[in-house]
Every structure is written in C-alpha cells, then in structure tokens.
Amino acid sequence: MDAISLWISTALTIFTVSLIFKETPLYRFAEHIFMGTAMGYGIVLAVKATSDIVWTPILNGQVIWIMSIILGLMLFTTFSKKHSWLSRYPTAIVVSTGVTLTMITVIRSSFLSQITSTFLNPIAQPFTGSPELAINNILVIVIVICTLAYFVFSGAGTWQNNRALMLVRKAAIYFMMFAFGAGFAATVVSRIALWVGRTRYLLAPDSLPITAIIVVFTALILVGLEPLQKMWKKA
Amino acid sequence: MIIQGRVVDFLFVAFLFVLTYVLARLTWIPSIRKIAAFDGIKEAVGRAVEMGRPVHMTPGTGSLNANESGPALIAGLATIAYAAELCASMKTPFIISLGSSDAIALTDQLLRQSFMVAGRSPEEYDPSVIRYFPGRDTIGSSLAFTNSVQGLMAREKPAANLMVGPFYGEQIALCEVAAKEGAIQIGGTQSTTQISIFAALTDYHIIGEEIFAAGAYVSKDPTQAKMIAAEDVAKIIAIALISLNALLIMLGLRILPFLQV
Amino acid sequence: MDLTERIEHYGMPALYLLLAIGIAIPILHPIGLPMVVGEDTKTFYALVDSLKPRAIVHYGIDPEIGGFEELRSRMIAIGAHLFAKDARIVFAGFDPNAPEIYKLLINDIGVPKGKEYGVDYVFLGYIPGREIGIASYAKDVHALLSVDYFGTPLQNLPLMNDVKTIRDFSLVISFSSHELPINYIQQVYVPYHARVAVVVIGVMAPALKPYYPDQIVGFLSTPRQGAEYELLLHRPGIGVADFDAQTIAHAILLIFIVAGNLIVLKRRHSKRGA
Amino acid sequence: MSNALRRSIPRALTSLIGLLLIVTYFFQLPSSIVDAVNFIPRFSVVIVAVAVGVGAFTLLKYHVSLIRKREPGRWIYSIVMLLSLLLFVIVGLGTGVNSEAFSWIYNALLVPCSATTYAMWCFFIASACFRILRVRGKQAAVLLISAILVMLSNAALGELLWVNFPLIGSWIQTVPMMAVFRALTIGIGLGMILQGIRVLLGRERGYFGGS
Numbered sequence: 001m002d003a004i005s006l007w008i009s010t011a012l013t014i015f016t017v018s019l020i021f022k023e024t025p026l027y028r029f030a031e032h033i034f035m036g037t038a039m040g041y042g043i044v045l046a047v048k049a050t051s052d053i054v055w056t057p058i059l060n061g062q063v064i065w066i067m068s069i070i071l072g073l074m075l076f077t078t079f080s081k082k083h084s085w086l087s088r089y090p091t092a093i094v095v096s097t098g099v100t101l102t103m104i105t106v107i108r109s110s111f112l113s114q115i116t117s118t119f120l121n122p123i124a125q126p127f128t129g130s131p132e133l134a135i136n137n138i139l140v141i142v143i144v145i146c147t148l149a150y151f152v153f154s155g156a157g158t159w160q161n162n163r164a165l166m167l168v169r170k171a172a173i174y175f176m177m178f179a180f181g182a183g184f185a186a187t188v189v190s191r192i193a194l195w196v197g198r199t200r201y202l203l204a205p206d207s208l209p210i211t212a213i214i215v216v217f218t219a220l221i222l223v224g225l226e227p228l229q230k231m232w233k234k235a
Numbered sequence: 236m237i238i239q240g241r242v243v244d245f246l247f248v249a250f251l252f253v254l255t256y257v258l259a260r261l262t263w264i265p266s267i268r269k270i271a272a273f274d275g276i277k278e279a280v281g282r283a284v285e286m287g288r289p290v291h292m293t294p295g296t297g298s299l300n301a302n303e304s305g306p307a308l309i310a311g312l313a314t315i316a317y318a319a320e321l322c323a324s325m326k327t328p329f330i331i332s333l334g335s336s337d338a339i340a341l342t343d344q345l346l347r348q349s350f351m352v353a354g355r356s357p358e359e360y361d362p363s364v365i366r367y368f369p370g371r372d373t374i375g376s377s378l379a380f381t382n383s384v385q386g387l388m389a390r391e392k393p394a395a396n397l398m399v400g401p402f403y404g405e406q407i408a409l410c411e412v413a414a415k416e417g418a419i420q421i422g423g424t425q426s427t428t429q430i431s432i433f434a435a436l437t438d439y440h441i442i443g444e445e446i447f448a449a450g451a452y453v454s455k456d457p458t459q460a461k462m463i464a465a466e467d468v469a470k471i472i473a474i475a476l477i478s479l480n481a482l483l484i485m486l487g488l489r490i491l492p493f494l495q496v
Numbered sequence: 497m498d499l500t501e502r503i504e505h506y507g508m509p510a511l512y513l514l515l516a517i518g519i520a521i522p523i524l525h526p527i528g529l530p531m532v533v534g535e536d537t538k539t540f541y542a543l544v545d546s547l548k549p550r551a552i553v554h555y556g557i558d559p560e561i562g563g564f565e566e567l568r569s570r571m572i573a574i575g576a577h578l579f580a581k582d583a584r585i586v587f588a589g590f591d592p593n594a595p596e597i598y599k600l601l602i603n604d605i606g607v608p609k610g611k612e613y614g615v616d617y618v619f620l621g622y623i624p625g626r627e628i629g630i631a632s633y634a635k636d637v638h639a640l641l642s643v644d645y646f647g648t649p650l651q652n653l654p655l656m657n658d659v660k661t662i663r664d665f666s667l668v669i670s671f672s673s674h675e676l677p678i679n680y681i682q683q684v685y686v687p688y689h690a691r692v693a694v695v696v697i698g699v700m701a702p703a704l705k706p707y708y709p710d711q712i713v714g715f716l717s718t719p720r721q722g723a724e725y726e727l728l729l730h731r732p733g734i735g736v737a738d739f740d741a742q743t744i745a746h747a748i749l750l751i752f753i754v755a756g757n758l759i760v761l762k763r764r765h766s767k768r769g770a
Numbered sequence: 771m772s773n774a775l776r777r778s779i780p781r782a783l784t785s786l787i788g789l790l791l792i793v794t795y796f797f798q799l800p801s802s803i804v805d806a807v808n809f810i811p812r813f814s815v816v817i818v819a820v821a822v823g824v825g826a827f828t829l830l831k832y833h834v835s836l837i838r839k840r841e842p843g844r845w846i847y848s849i850v851m852l853l854s855l856l857l858f859v860i861v862g863l864g865t866g867v868n869s870e871a872f873s874w875i876y877n878a879l880l881v882p883c884s885a886t887t888y889a890m891w892c893f894f895i896a897s898a899c900f901r902i903l904r905v906r907g908k909q910a911a912v913l914l915i916s917a918i919l920v921m922l923s924n925a926a927l928g929e930l931l932w933v934n935f936p937l938i939g940s941w942i943q944t945v946p947m948m949a950v951f952r953a954l955t956i957g958i959g960l961g962m963i964l965q966g967i968r969v970l971l972g973r974e975r976g977y978f979g980g981s
C-alpha cells in the first residue's frame with residue numbers, strides 16, 4: 001500500500017477507536033467519512049445489482065421487469081404526506097415474500113429437526129452406552145422441556161399457577177442464565193482476536209512510526225481539547 | 236401432489252392455520268402471562284420524561300425480504316411502534332436508527348399510526364426522527380450502521396435505549412456506548428448466537444421468541460392473545476413429542492421416521 | 497474518594513489502556529507462554545500428516561474479512577503443513593471475500609521453492625451461490641467453472657485435469673466464520689461421503705460441534721489451536737503471538753472481574769454497617 | 771374506493787403473494803406456474819435494491835438540513851459526509867467497481883473504518899465483563915459462574931490451574947448451553963411461523979394490518 005493510503009487508514013483506525021475514551025471531533029470526522037463512503041458504496045452496489053437483474057431481461061423484451069422498478073420507486077412516496085399510502089404496495093410484496101419464505105424453511109430447520117435431534121435415549125442403551133452419555137441425554141431432554149415450558153404464555157392466573165409449573169419455570173430461568181453466561185463468554189475470544197488483528201496491522205514495521213505519531217496526536221486531543229475550549233470561552 | 240420430504244412440514248403449517256382459525260372463532264379468551272421486559276418499556280419512557288432526554292430505539296439491520304431478519308425486523312418495529320406511542324402520549328422526544336432502507340416507508344406509516352393512537356395530531360409527527368444509516372441490506376455488513384449509531388448515542392445521550400430486531404453482534408457496541416451515557420436498556424433478538432449478549436448486558440431482556448409476542452402483548456385485540464395460544468399449543472406438542480419419544484425409545488420403539496417424511 | 501469509588505471511576509479507561517498495551521506487547525515480542533496441545537489439534541494434525549504425497553486437497557477460503565484475523569494462524573499453519581506434505585492444493589472460496597484473503601494468505605504461507613502454480617496449487621476464486629455453489633462444485637468442477645481466478649482455462653492447469661468431482665479430493669477443508677461449513681456437510685459429506693474437515697471461529701463452534709466426529713473428520717474452533725498447530729509443526733508464528741495476547745487479555749479481564757465483584761461486596765458490607 | 775386502495779388491496783396483495791409462495795413450495799405444480807411465482811422473490815430483490823435510494827435520500831435530507839441550519843458542531847461533518855459520498859459514487863459509477871481508483875478508495879477509507887468498528891468490540895466486551903459480571907443476585911451469580919468457567923477454559927490460564935478446565939468449558943457449551951439454545955430455536959421458529967400467519971391474515975401490528 002502506498003504511503004498516503006497508509007496514513008489515511010491508520011489515522012481513521014485510531015480516530016475511530018478513540019471513542020472508547022470520549023467522543024471527540026476526531027471520531028466525528030472518521031464517523032462521517034465512514035457514513036458517506038458506506039452510503040456511496042451502497043448506492044454503487046444497488047445501481048449495479050438493479051442493472052444486472054433488470055437490464056438484460058428488459059433488453060430481451062421482458063418488459064414486466066420495468067414494473068419492479070416502478071414498484072421500487074413507489075417507495076419514494078413515503079416523503080409525501082398525501083401519497084404515502086402508495087408505498088404500501090411495494091412494502092406488501094417485500095414483507096410477504098420475506099415472511100413467507102422464512103415461514104416455510106423454519107418449520108423444518110427450527111422446529112421439526114430441532115425436535116428430532118432431541119429424540120435421545122435417556123438411558124443410552126443400558127448395556128452398551130456410557131453413564132456419562134446417559135446423564136448428558138437426560139440433561140438435554142430436561143433442559144429443553146423446561147425451557148420450552150417457560151415460554152408457554154397463556155393460562156396466566158389459572159393453570160399456570162400450578163406449583164410444579166412454577167418450579168419448572170424457575171429452573172428454566174437458571175438454565176437460561178447459565179447458558180447465556182457461557183454464550184457471552186464464548187464470544188470473548190473472538191472479540192479479542194479482532195483487536196489482535198488490528199494491533200498487528202498498526203504495529204507492522206512500515207506503519208509503526210505513523211501509528212506512533214497519530215496515537216500521540218489523538219491522545220493530546222483527548223486530554224487537551226476540553227481545557228482548551230474552556231480557555232477559549234474565557235478569553 | 237405434495238413434494239416429497241415436505242409432507243410433515245405441510246401438515247404442520249396446515250394444522251397451525253386451522254388452529255388459529257378455530258381459536259379465533261371461539262369465545263374463550265386466553266390470559267397471557269406477564270412479560271416483564273414489556274413493562275420495562277413503560278419504565279424506560281417514564282425515566283426519559285423525568286430526565287428530559289430522548290429515547291433511542293433501533294430494530295437493528297437487515298432486509299425485510301430476507302430470511303429470518305425480515306420477521307425479526309417486523310417484530311422490532313411492532314415494539315418500536317408501541318414505544319413511540321408511549322413517547323408520543325408523554326410528549327417525550329425519541330430517535331429511531333434504521334439500518335434497513337426498505338423499512339423506512341413501513342416505519343413512517345407505523346409512526347403516523349402511533350401518533351394517532353396516542354391522541355396527537357399527525358402534524359406533530361416529524362419524519363426526521365427516523366435516522367437512516369447504511370446497514371446490512373445495503374452494504375452487506377452492519378458496521379457502518381454501528382459506527383454511526385455509536386456516535387449518535389454519544390452525542391444525543393439518550394435516557395433509554397430500546398433494541399429489538401435482527402442483530403449480528405453489533406449490540407455489544409451499542410449497549411456499552413449507551414451504558415456509558417447511563418441509559419436504561421431493553422433488548423431482544425431472534426438470533427440465537429446473539430441472545431446471550433442481550434441477556435448479559437440489558438436491564439430488561441426480551442428473550443428469544445418473546446419479541447414476536449410484542450404486538451399481541453401490547454394490543455387489546457383478543458384475537459392476538461388467541462394467536463399466542465396457538466403458539467403455545469404447538470410448543471406443548473413439541474414437549475409431548477420429546478417426552479413420548481424418550482419413553483418409547485427405552486421400549487425400543489422409534490417414532491423418528493414418521494417426522495422425516 | 498475511597499478505593500472502590502476510584503476503581504469504578506477510573507476502571508474503564510484503565511481497562512482499555514491496559515488491554516491495548518497488554519495485547520501490543522506480545523505482538524511486538526512473542527513471549528511463548530507454556531501450553532498443552534489439545535486432542536482436537538492432534539487429530540487434525542494427524543489427518544493432514546497422513547495424507548499421501550500428491551494427494552489433492554480442497555482448501556476452502558470461506559471467512560468474511562473480519563473473521564479472517566481469528567482464523568489466520570490456523571490457515572497459515574495448515575497451508576504450510578499441506579505444502580510440506582507435498583499435497584496438491586485447490587484454493588477456492590464460497591464467500592465473496594475469498595480473493596482478498598487469498599492474496600494475504602498465500603503471502604503469509606509463503607509458497608515453498610519448487611512448488612509451481614497450476615501443478616501444485618491453483619486458486620479458483622470466489623464461487624457464488626453459497627449452498628448451491630458448493631453443490632455444483634462437488635458435482636462437477638469443470639461444468640461450474642471454465643477458468644481459474646486469473647483467467648487461465650482449467651484444462652491448461654495440470655492439477656485441474658486430475659480433478660473432476662469432489663470424490664477426487666482426499667480431504668476437503670473449510671475455513672469459515674459463518675454457516676458455510678454446515679452447507680459443506682449437507683452438500684459434500686451427505687451425498688458423497690467426502691472427508692470434510694472444518695476450521696471455524698469461536699462463535700460458530702456450538703453450531704458445528706454436533707457434527708464432530710461423526711460427519712466431519714477434523715474440527716478446530718479456537719485461535720489457540722493455531723498456536724498448538726504451530727508447535728506441532730515446529731514453526732512458531734503469529735499463532736503463538738496471538739495465544740500470548742489472548743492469555744494476557746484474559747488475565748486482565750479476570751482481574752477486572754474480581755475488582756468489580758470486590759466493589760459489590762464492599763457496598764453490601766457498608767450498607768449493612770450503616 | 772380510496773379506503774380499498776389504501777388498505778384493503780395492499781392487505782389482500784400480501785395474503786395472495788404469501789399463499790402463492792406457500793402453495794408452490796409444498797405442491798408439485800406445472801413448471802409454468804412455478805416460474806411465474808418465482809418472479810415474486812426476484813421482484814422483491816429489485817424493490818429492495820431501489821429502496822437504497824430511499825435510504826440515501828433520508829440520510830441526505832437530514833444532513834442537508836443540518837448544513838442549512840449551520841448546526842454548531844455538526845454541519846461541517848455533514849459536509850465531510852456529503853463529499854465522501856459523492857467521491858465514492860462518482861468514482862464507482864464513473865470508473866466501475868473493478869477499477870484501480872475505486873479499490874484504492876475502498877481500501878483506504880472503507881476497510882480501515884469497518885475493520886476498526888469491528889475490532890472495537892474487543893474493548894466493549896472487556897468493559898461489559900467489568901460492568902456486568904458481578905454477583906448482584908442469584909441469577910447474576912449463575913451467569914457469572916458459567917461465564918468464568920468458559921473463559922478459563924478458553925484461555926491458557928484455566929489449564930495452568932487444572933488440566934481438565936477445557937473439558938468443563940466444552941461440556942458446558944455442548945450440553946446445557948446447546949439444550950437451552952435448542953429450546954429457544956424451537957420457540958423462535960414457532961414465533962416466526964405464527965407471525966407469518968398473522969401477517970398473511972392482516973393481524974400483525976408491526977405491519978399495516980394490526981390496528
């Protein structure tokens with residue numbers, strides 16, 4: 001990478017990360033650059049995607065694709081008070097495809113196959129299986145059932161007040177807390193690895209001096225900006 | 236003919252459709268258990284009123300027509316519409332960060348409705364409360380969205396931060412920045428890999444499927460409660476199947492093949 | 497201000513600074529903290545080590561660019577090991593970031609002298625379509641692609657003449673930061689019973705663990721396994737530095753968690769006293 | 771009539787599309803019908819792509835208003851935003867996405883910003899550990915214990931204390947954690963299905979029909 005882009009990207013890196021200490025004009029600058037480039041990139045990608053999908057069929061005489069563009073443009077009516085209802089038509093198409101496609105795939109992947117993978121043998125074939133496997137299988141079955149029962153919403157004040165059910169719900173909360181703790185901690189390693197990678201970039205031989213200069217500059221702004229502004233106001 | 240391998244799937248969907256239809260016909264109205272997190276929304280808005288600071292809400296990023304993120308986005312918007320209604324009736328300012336360009340029109344419509352329900356005139360509704368940042372649907376990653384929302388929260392110092400919808404890890408940044416400003420936090424998502432972060436970091440956690448119950452929970456329409464009851468029936472079927480199998484498999488019988496058709 | 501208040505007040509910035517410095521030190525000067533090599537790493541190492549010379553291996557570059565850092569040390573170590581075992585490697589990716597990552601990776605691995613592009617390794621570029629892409633790749637590579645990433649026709653590449661379907665691979669490895677390995681299992685293991693090995697980031701571990709060791713033959717899921725692999729390979733590199741950084745960072749975190757709990761204890765104590 | 775155009779027809783359209791997609795997914799139908807129905811998802815992809823324009827317009831409208839008002843401490847940055855947006859769009863549409871100039875800007879501006887935003891999560895998870903992992907009550911204690919066990923098993927520290935620490939961590943993740951997440955997945959799946967039914971019946975609050 002050439003020197004200019006090395007300077008720019010190192011500066012943007014340090015300005016962005018400085019938010020963990022304070023929001024300064026440096027972060028604001030990097031933030032708006034990011035916002036602008038991301039939006040610009042999004043526009044370029046969208047123009048490319050639209051022309052890739054729509055252009056060739058239209059040239060081949062499939063005029064119906066013009067409809068899709070018109071429907072998309074109807075979303076712009078949201079900026080008008082009078083005609084904003086027109087945006088409901090494209091939204092209807094988008095929402096119903098999204099919801100329905102999810103619905104039909106989820107039945108298998110989240111419902112049926114999750115149930116069938118909980119079809120475990122609680123005694124793990126008593127003559128061949130290991131006791132650990134049996135304990136694990138029983139635990140899985142119990143936890144899945146308790147957690148599912150926790151999310152039964154109806155029947156409040158009537159049959160949900162059953163002693164046993166209340167106990168099940170209480171157990172479910174603890175099971176969930178235990179799982180959430182583990183799930184939270186399991187992400188720690190990956191998150192640290194992210195910054196390790198960025199540190200390796202910042203401390204690479206050719207960017208090390210640049211990093212040092214920009215870190216010092218950013219630190220000065222972080223510490224000195226507020227006192228300076230106060231002095232400015234007094235004067 | 237039903238396509239091979241989809242028979243059980245079809246029967247199940249058909250069953251749910253029939254079940255909701257039948258339940259809707261009944262005069263019986265199920266009572267729904269309290270979900271603490273939704274009452275937390277009231278508390279959060281109340282605190283914003285006290286402190287005179289805005290409420291920040293976001294349904295995360297994703298596209299309305301995408302698998303999984305679409306339904307979660309709609310669920311998030313339902314919760315946000317409810318929170319916006321509370322804000323409108325208490326005349327407290329709020330900001331909505333959107334990371335989905337296709338949801339802007341929908342959000343706008345929902346907010347107009349919220350203002351009307353809250354008894355405010357539609358003229359008082361200012362569309363600039365919707366702040367859009369390029370998100371997952373536009374550039375394939377939520378990082379630009381996250382970066383901008385971090386900055387927004389550091390500047391506007393919200394008293395409450397409501398995050399319900401599809402999240403992919405960025406909530407850790409949003410929660411921490413909001414926590415630094417002392418905001419009360421409520422969060423929920425459909426993504427199982429991300430639920431733990433919300434559970435650990437938020438004051439009120441809308442756990443997993445509870446986000447889909449939002450609309451039903453806050454509305455006074457009895458049909459909504461019946462929809463929740465239909466879901467409960469399906470859950471009880473799942474519990475029954477798992478326990479039944481555990482019993483039968485010990486006797487050497489297998490019911491698994493019937494579910495794989 | 498007493499001690500607990502001071503910890504609460506200055507805790508965050510101190511934690512950030514310590515973390516940044518603690519991670520920077522081993523990156524500049526790897527320490528080489530002691531470690532035990534785990535079973536999963538040994539299994540994976542043996543898997544690659546037992547490859548016959550000239551065996552063909554699919555090397556799936558399937559992470560997002562953000563997930564690459566966590567996988568980097570393992571990708572380098574395994575790549576270097578494959579070259580050392582005289583395996584022939586077909587690099588390809590089902591994530592759009594594959595070309596960017598390939599450029600960094602091939603530089604990191606360092607192609608040994610005498611290895612020739614087209615004979616000993618090829619790069620097929622990004623293959624779109626995710627699960628569908630994997631399925632057609634497994635069925636017939638030549639029907640799916642006619643040229644490699646650099647535009648060379650596949651029939652001009654000696655290595656590709658020995659590859660027709662997924663059955664020609666002795667080992668299929670996917671390095672990924674999302675659910676693509678599951679698609680490999682569905683499209684490569686289930687229909688063809690190819691030997692699939694998977695290397696993923698920690699967040700994906702719970703999703704893939706159930707498939708190991710029944711459907712997949714090798715499974716690595718934490719960055720420390722990169723360091724372990726480097727030790728087995730006698731080629732200490734960034735994995736060892738990463739491991740040092742992780743250990744230091746975890747130590748700092750644990751100290752701060754203890755400090756946070758001390759604050760809670762102290763408060764509870766003083767409340768009771770008052 | 772106007773009410774029909776404004777409410778009933780979009781609602782009917784939603785149900786119709788959903789029904790068509792469900793039927794073609796489950797039943798074997800003549801390929802001409804299947805092809806026709808398959809147009810719908812592709813249409814919706816185009817709509818979503820065009821919607822990016824709505825997003826861009828919303829963003830620009832807000833920032834232009836900041837610039838007009840000369841909002842202190844904000845408007846200069848809005849100009850920075852506008853300029854970088856324009857630069858990217860002009861280069862991107864002018865020279866194409868595979869050009870040298872485009873990839874230079876991409877690598878110098880977009881890559882460091884996204885990589886750093888991502889890498890910052892390291893600091894955020896650290897401060898979350900410090901802030902959250904405290905024994906405030908019984909539930910928090912359970913969360914803390916499992917979090918620490920998993921963290922110890924992931925780092926070398928646990929192993930130095932006891933060789934079997936990594937086993938504990940992986941057991942927690944493969945048995946209790948997996949079981950809880952499986953139950954959550956089942957529930958979330960059901961939630962999505964029922965939401966789908968609500969949308970198709972025009973009863974979902976997060977969609978227009980809910981009132």
